Amino acid sequence: MKVNVKNLSATKKKLTIDNTKEEVNHAFNHAIKRIGQKATIKGFRKGKIPPQVLEQYYGHDIHLESLNHLVDHYLPEAFKENKITPLLRPKLDLAPLEKNKAYTYHVEIEVKPAIEIPDYKKVQINKKKIIIDEKEITKELIRLQDSKAILKPAPEMTTLGDGLVATIDFDGTIDGKPFKGGAGKGVLLEYGKGQFLKDFESGLKGSKKGDSKTIDVLFPEDYFQPELKGEKAQFNVAVKDVHQKELPPLDDELAKDMGKETLEALKKEISDHLIKQKETTARQEYAKEAMEFLMKQIKVEVPEGLLKMEIDQNKKSKEQAEKDICSQFILQTIAEKESIKVAPQEVEARFQYLSRLYRQPVNTIKQYYSQNQLIPQLYAQLTMEKTLDFVVDNATLKE
Numbered sequence: 001m002k003v004n005v006k007n008l009s010a011t012k013k014k015l016t017i018d019n020t021k022e023e024v025n026h027a028f029n030h031a032i033k034r035i036g037q038k039a040t041i042k043g044f045r046k047g048k049i050p051p052q053v054l055e056q057y058y059g060h061d062i063h064l065e066s067l068n069h070l071v072d073h074y075l076p077e078a079f080k081e082n083k084i085t086p087l088l089r090p091k092l093d094l095a096p097l098e099k100n101k102a103y104t105y106h107v108e109i110e111v112k113p114a115i116e117i118p119d120y121k122k123v124q125i126n127k128k129k130i131i132i133d134e135k136e137i138t139k140e141l142i143r144l145q146d147s148k149a150i151l152k153p154a155p156e157m158t159t160l161g162d163g164l165v166a167t168i169d170f171d172g173t174i175d176g177k178p179f180k181g182g183a184g185k186g187v188l189l190e191y192g193k194g195q196f197l198k199d200f201e202s203g204l205k206g207s208k209k210g211d212s213k214t215i216d217v218l219f220p221e222d223y224f225q226p227e228l229k230g231e232k233a234q235f236n237v238a239v240k241d242v243h244q245k246e247l248p249p250l251d252d253e254l255a256k257d258m259g260k261e262t263l264e265a266l267k268k269e270i271s272d273h274l275i276k277q278k279e280t281t282a283r284q285e286y287a288k289e290a291m292e293f294l295m296k297q298i299k300v301e302v303p304e305g306l307l308k309m310e311i312d313q314n315k316k317s318k319e320q321a322e323k324d325i326c327s328q329f330i331l332q333t334i335a336e337k338e339s340i341k342v343a344p345q346e347v348e349a350r351f352q353y354l355s356r357l358y359r360q361p362v363n364t365i366k367q368y369y370s371q372n373q374l375i376p377q378l379y380a381q382l383t384m385e386k387t388l389d390f391v392v393d394n395a396t397l398k399e
Contacts, residue, residue, distance in 0.1 A: 003078045010114070011303035015107040017078055019070060024103050027073070031065035067097045075107065087111060088305050110303040115333045118297050120391055125289040127397035128282035132274050140270045144258060145250055151188075151243040158242050159206045162192035166204065167241040172217075174233045181225070182233065186240070200235060211239045286392045291327050294391070300326040328384065335387040342382040347375075350382060 002018040032051050035058050041049055055062055071092065079086065086109040093106040151165055160166050166189045172182030189196055191204070203215030215235045219228045248254050255266040302325050310321040334340070351369075355362040369375050 001074050001077065003082060005082050005084070008108070010301045011110055011112075013084065013109055013111055015078055015082075015084075015109070017074065017105055017107065019074060019103045021100055021102050023074065024066075024070065024097060024101060025099060027066040027070040027097075028062065028099050030069050031062045035061055035065060063097060067094065070097065070103065071105070078107075084109065084111060087303055088309065110305045112329055112332065113301045113303070115298060115300060115329060117330065117333050117337070118294075120294060120334055121394040123290045123293045123391055123395040124398055125286050125293065125392075125395050127399055128278075128285060130275055130278045130282065132271050132278070136274055137267055137270050140274065141250055141267070144266075145247050145254060146245070148254065148257060149245040149247050152246050154209075154242040154244045157208055158244070159208055160191050160204055160239070160242055161206070163190075163245065165190045165243040165245065166207065166239050167243070168204070168237055168239055170235050170237045172233050172235040174228075174231050179228070179233070182235075200237075203235075204237065204239070207239045207242075209239055209242050213237050213239075283392065286395065286397075287388050290388065290391050290395055291330075294330055295323070295326055298326075298330055300329050302326065331384045331387045331391075334391065335383050338387070338390060340383060340387050340390060342379050342386060346382055346386075347378060350378065 001020070001023060004016040004018075006014045006016070008014050032054055036049055036051070036054055037047055039049055039054060039058055040046055041053060041057055044050075044053065071094070075090070078084075088110050091108040093108075095103075095105065097103055154164060158164065168187050168189055169185045170183065170187070172179065174182075189201070189204070191201065194201070197217055197219070199217040200215055203213060203217075207213060213236075215237055217233045217235060219231045219233065221230050223229045248257070250263065252262050255261065255263045258266055260266040260269060302322050306325060307318070307321055310316060310325060311318060314321070316324070351362050351365050354360075354365045358365070369378060
């Protein structure tokens with residue numbers, strides 16, 4: 001086999017592959033043997049059909065099998081020899097194959113462009129100030145206090161409003177027909193919390209225990225259930241009870257209920273938690289700034305086919321697709337330079353995280369990734385994340 005590589009652009013190459021007569025004949029012999037094992041022709045035993053008879057009856061199949069074998073065997077070798085990694089499926093220009101003759105065909109591929117990376121250890125990003133004030137701690141304390149509230153019957157004739165809770169039954173229909181998720185019994189609705197759609201909640205304002213109402217609701221265009229987006233529904237709602245909330249005092253007893261000895265200890269835990277949250281947010285902003293810094297300095301030519309696939313498959317704008325591909329190429333190049341790799345235990349840790357996130361057994365998560373051939377993609381994603389962490393860790397934080 002001889003291979004000639006021609007650069008059509010920074011992201012496109014054309015390979016001309018010449019296979020010898022011996023390589024072609026080897027492919028034909030492989031095809032005849034393989035098809036001969038399965039072929040059935042009257043008058044011959046299976047697996048004992050002479051090659052010339054097989055070619056008479058199965059000539060077309062033998063030609064296709066020979067060509068496929070030749071390409072499947074030698075094309076990966078051509079890529080390996082020339083250190084080429086195609087980004088997408090190669091585009092083949094194949095002529096008919098003939099026995100006892102050398103064979104030439106052409107292959108066009110898209111590749112990752114060569115990228116000149118500046119000193120990525122001198123990225124400059126703005127340092128974020130991590131400050132927690134008393135108001136934030138108090139807000140979280142109130143949320144915890146609210147989570148421990150006890151519901152008590154509201155006085156007779158109390159009308160539903162902010163801070164009150166109703167127990168309701170409801171049945172919803174669209175065009176007179178029930179729909180999935182449109183009914184409920186004994187459901188608690190805290191007015192003013194936005195737990196239900198705005199139309200639904202507004203329709204219940206001023207209701208008393210024992211009231212029944214019919215409420216018209218328009219589902220928003222960004223509703224999480226696609227089949228309900230923009231739909232008009234009608235709900236029959238019965239208010240079974242109205243409650244008021246009794247909050248526990250903000251004291252050491254509340255802290256003990258939350259697993260801490262004193263209110264001050266609970267405040268300290270809340271403060272530490274808020275700091276970690278803000279540090280995580282700051283880290284995400286650092287990563288974004290670092291990529292923006294690099295992308296301003298690095299010119300990347302984006303392969304046309306890869307760009308089109310990113311737009312079509314992920315429904316992205318051209319601008320966003322280009323940005324995402326450039327980021328990926330830059331991080332891949334840094335990962336190669338720094339020999340950044342992902343260890344199996346890091347993949348295992350991500351599976352454990354996904355198990356907690358989706359509340360599914362870890363083996364179910366692993367099986368999903370394996371069956372859908374997503375494990376290489378997961379390794380690539382973790383490598384990008386690890387590389388971006390490396391860039392941020394080596395960046396200069398400006399005050």
